[in-house]
Amino acid sequence: xxxxxxxxxxxxxxxxxxxxxxxxxxxxxxxxxxxxxxxxxxxxxxxxxxxxxxxxxxxxxxxxxxxxxxxxxxxxxxxxxxxxxxxxxxxxxxxxxxxxxxxxxxxxxxxxxxxxxxxxxxxxxxxxxxxxxxxxxxxxxxxxxxxxxxxxxxxxxxxxxxxxxxxxxxxxxxxxxxxx
Numbered sequence: 001x002x003x004x005x006x007x008x009x010x011x012x013x014x015x016x017x018x019x020x021x022x023x024x025x026x027x028x029x030x031x032x033x034x035x036x037x038x039x040x041x042x043x044x045x046x047x048x049x050x051x052x053x054x055x056x057x058x059x060x061x062x063x064x065x066x067x068x069x070x071x072x073x074x075x076x077x078x079x080x081x082x083x084x085x086x087x088x089x090x091x092x093x094x095x096x097x098x099x100x101x102x103x104x105x106x107x108x109x110x111x112x113x114x115x116x117x118x119x120x121x122x123x124x125x126x127x128x129x130x131x132x133x134x135x136x137x138x139x140x141x142x143x144x145x146x147x148x149x150x151x152x153x154x155x156x157x158x159x160x161x162x163x164x165x166x167x168x169x170x171x172x173x174x175x176x177x178x179x180x
Contacts, residue, residue: 001084002103005031006110007077014065015109016055030074040071048072080111090155098123 009027030037050066057063068076080087084103091100098120099113115123128134152161 002081002110003105004077004081006103006105007080008074010108010110011077012070012073013067014053016063016065017053026070041074086155096127098127 005027008030009022009024012023012026013021030041048069048071050068053065053067055063055065087101091097094100098115101111102114103111149161152164155161156164
């Protein structure tokens, strides 16, 4: 199970940021003060916008990176920490996914894909050799288009998720909803 200190300290900032950008102190401070966190950490109301960081790339191109609100990221990391077994069980159901998330305590990122990027072409070739069809998609706009209600749809099915609307999105991983 992922440790909260790892999720906050090794996964908050985009991996493309240079090494001086780190959240290890943030992680250590928050985890050491879990019993005394201010009310916004417990229940932050309203929407939260990403902070943008423009990263220079070779040539004249720039890449826009999004950095989430630290309180919102803490809440997400805490949910992942508490409900990792449910999420992991769901992700393991696919026989095709080569990017299933795996927790690593010793890597620079707490959660990383099952296969490293340099191994993916060979793994894809092996999988495709056994397949009759190939579906290829472009997911460049995936994260900005992800709605909170689509997570319970993916985990529990659309009909079950719609039946449990009273949980109002923020409780996506609540014990009642996940039947834990």
